[in-house]
Amino acid sequence: MSRMSRPPLHRPLLLPGLPRIWRGRTTLQVGLHPGRAILLDLPDPATAKILDLLDGTRPERAILRAAGTLDLSPADVRALLDVLHETGLVISTQRLYPPALDAPSRALLLSEATALALAADSRQPRFAPPALILRRRRSARIVVTGRGRLGAGIAVGLAEAGIGHVQADLPGPVGLVERIGGPLREAGVGTDRKHAVAQAIGRAAPSTDTRSIRRGTATLVVQLCHDQPVALLALAYLQHRQPYLAVSVREGAAVIGPLVPPGGRPCLNCLALFRQQPPAADPAPAGSDPAGAGPSELMMSGPEPLAVATALAASGYAVAEVLKFVDGTATETIGAEIEVSAPGRIRRRRWKPHPHCVCGQSRRWPEGQKP
Known part of the structure; x- marks a missing residue:
């Protein structure tokens, strides 16, 4: 090995959770993953003691001084x-955490930052260090809105992953089923859902802002079930160039998507228009709007039917899509x-823009005009 030709590391940290296995008197394996594990040839096995000093609390020069005291x-x-x-x-703490992150938040995000570092390849030229990713998340503003059992878990999960501002616009009282397999276990049945979710976020990630986010300024909206016609909802998002991710529950399965970027297609109304198209000889389906406003959200009686394991898996999938x-x-x-019918049981269905949807018509409006 040659003498170091790089700048000294600022508080180097050996990524936590990496197993160490001696493969002989002088050979130490660090890590188990086939694509990541390395074998270290240590003529002096005592050199392995240095690994315990790579805890992110001291600069490289201090580690080299400590090496002298250990002979x-x-x-x-x-x-x-x-x-x-x-x-x-080994990564510098400057590349692991954003510099403005306080000590309690660093402790809460250590596992997340480490996972980001392990998932990436620092040798690639387009490598995004965890500090950059966590900085993006810290400045993001996410609204979780609508009705649905998955809303609380998604909101809290986003906060725990480092999203800096999460508004839980989830009206109504907490139901008994919401306390099962989710973050509202400590919320009383009948308490205000918005307040209960904000409290759950505060317990999980105290530095997360939970105040209201001005309409049209969110980084992304997670749209759960809703009462207004789909066409009007999609049009409102279109006019504000507001990206959103649809999340719903259908007969025991969770459905995540589509994610609609600003001005993107297909939108939520495209899917509704395709679904309401009957065979040519059939009458218009119940719930459709002859005037073209599109179907309203279907009303359900009772809580959404969803197994606990499926709810946890679907919430995690939705959180992951927002984070991506x-x-x-x-x-x-x-x-x-993406339809999640059970953990590990996922079906993906692709959609194309509907030719009569307002999201396509908007591209043909004269400049400065809106419908």
Whole structure:
């Protein structure tokens, strides 16, 4: 190994949770994943003691000074740091956390930041360090709105993943079923749902802002079940160029998508128009609007039927889609719905823009005019 040719690391951290296994007297394996694990050839096995100093609390120079007190060769320690840094198993705390993040928030986000570092390849030129991703999440504003059992879990999950501002616009009282398999276990039945979810966010991620977000300024809206006609809802989002992700429950399965970017297609109304199209000889379906406003949201009696395990899996999938959008990575739900009928049982359905939907007509409006 050659002498270090990089700048000194600012408070280097060996990613937490990496197993260490001795494969012989002088060979140490760090990590288990086939694409990530490395074998370290340590002529002096005592050099492995340095790994315990890579906890993100001291600069590299302090680690090299500590090596001297342990009678370790500074050259061997530098070589060890070089290998760990080149393979992405050691990262500077500056690249792990945004600089403005306070100590309690760092502690809460340690697992998230570590997972982001492990999922990425720091050797790639377009590598986005966890600090950059968490900074994007910290500045994001997400609204979770509508009716549905999944809303509370999605809102709290987003806050726990580092989203800085989450508004839970979830009207109505907390129902008994919402306390099962979700973050509202401590909420009393009948209490105000908005307040209960805001309290749950405060317990899970105290630094998260839960105040109202001005209409049209959210980074993304998670749209649950709603009462207004789909066409009017989709048009309102279109006029504000507001991106949104639809989430619903249908007969024991959760449906995530489509995610509609600003001015994007297909929108939620496109799907509704395709679904309401009957065979040519059949009459118009009940609930359709002959004037073209589109169908209203179907009304259900009683709580949404959804198994606890399915609700947890679907909430996690929805949270992941929102985070991908915020992080700037590819999502699975643009132009598509994901049906989660059980953990590990997922069906993807693609949709195309409907030729008569308002989202397509908007592209033909004269400039400065709206319907």
